[in-house]
Amino acid sequence: MSVAVERPTATHRPVITLVASTTAFTLVIIGTTVVNVALPAIRSDLGGGVSGLQWVINAYTLMFASLLLSMGALCDLRGARRVMLAGVGVFLTGAAVAFVSPSLGVLIAGQVILGTGAAALMPASLALISHAYPDDRRRARAIGIFASASAVAIGLGPVLGGLLIDAIGWRAIFAMDVPLAVFVAVLVIRAVDETPRRPAAGIDLPGQVTAIVALGAFTYAIIESGAAGWGAASTQVALLVAIVAGGLFIHIERVGEHPMLPLSLFRSREFSVGAGAGLLVNFGVYGQFFVLSLYLQELRGLTPLQTGVVFLVQPLTAALTAVPAGRITAREGPRLPVAVGGFVAAAGVTLLLTVGAHSSYAAIVAALALLGAGGGMSIPALTAAVVAGAPRPQVGVAAATFTASRQVGGILGVAVLGAMVSQTSFVHGLHLAVLVTAGALAISGLAGALLLSGRARDESI
Secondary structure: OOOOOOOOOOOOHHHHHHHHHHHHHHHHHHHHHHHHHHHHHHHHHHOOOHHHHHHHHHHHHHHHHHHHHHHHHHHHHHOHHHHHHHHHHHHHHHHHHHHHOOOHHHHHHHHHHHHHHHHHHHHHHHHHHHHHOOOHHHHHHHHHHHHHHHHHHHHHHHHHHHHHHHHOOHHHHHHHHHHHHHHHHHHHHHHOOOOOOOOOOOOOHHHHHHHHHHHHHHHHHHHHHHHHOOOOHHHHHHHHHHHHHHHHHHHHHHHOOOOOOOHHHHHOHHHHHHHHHHHHHHHHHHHHHHHHHHHHHHHOOOOHHHHHHHHOHHHHHHHHHHHHHHHHHHHHOOHHHHHHHHHHHHHHHHHHHHOOOOOOOHHHHHHHHHHHHHHHHHHHHHHHHHHHOOOHHHHHHHHHHHHHHHHHHHHHHHHHHHHHHHHOOHHHHHHHHHHHHHHHHHHHHHHHHHHOOOOOOOOOO
């Protein structure tokens, strides 16, 4: 006699979708933050200089950013539920490769696979939330919860990773992916509804290839400039390749039948400003994570766990401000949270100008607290602005574009700020990096104050 298994009611499914999507995003975030804490241990075991460590971080982020647009289109073409389940499988494959890697090159390959899986999970998460919460106000609140929970993961990842690294070794951090991935798969299979599909949509393969080449070559040029200088032939050739591939990408997107990045999206001021400001925020956050991780462990002698505890303040303050920012955005629009968030984060980062080789940790903790609070204000509002500024059939692509812009910012932050600390004394390079980061964050706040809407959007898109 068979026993029928009761499925969750339609009333409960939006909540389950939010939980599954948030957990998937947590998986993606942990893939970045935990590795930052493990960098010195990885270098001790597998070798490599600062440029090698930059590639350990950027291999993941590069594939993540490059494939997000195609994955967003794939969500529209095949359904976000299918894409999320496939992403979970790819992510676990990458974790296995990274876990057994005998060399830095194999670890970087594992990070490439992990980034590919992450690229599928991210747009699928936002597309599923958008489908589950069609009302603009409820969607803005859900996105606030999504961002807040993800901010907590940013903090818990390094702490848990630090515990595992100290107790077992850096390879153990990749084992953390397994329970989270299985949990996501069970929820999605059990209770998440598929999103509408657009059979007429297609995958822009030429655009995808040129995007990867352009972003990869540009990243290589910046990292290589830190080791060999801008006058080196390898740096100049990489920069030339990036320019040519970037130009081809724009041309392909203009004339292609199924562009991965519909340039018409940028006609929306909300979308354009949101994408640009998101890039600048992640430039600061990812770049400072990379630099401060090396500073705390290699210059100040902290363990991975102690470093994770120091970093914990940033996501905690982000979590405290993300939900209120989502509510303010739902009620009044994104202008105020983005403007205040950008200037608060910029002010916090400038505190790092007082940090030296033997200074107190108080300035670092205060800087991370304000950086987190500012990011927690900005990101939910920017996410809501981008999603609301896109036509409903293109929400998956818009969400992927926004996240891609943020990840490009992260790639540039690690590459640019890492190059700064590798070219001179570490403390001097850190101070230069602080000035650049503060400027980027201040520009994001100014853009929000001048160009984003100051009213909530109630109408359907």
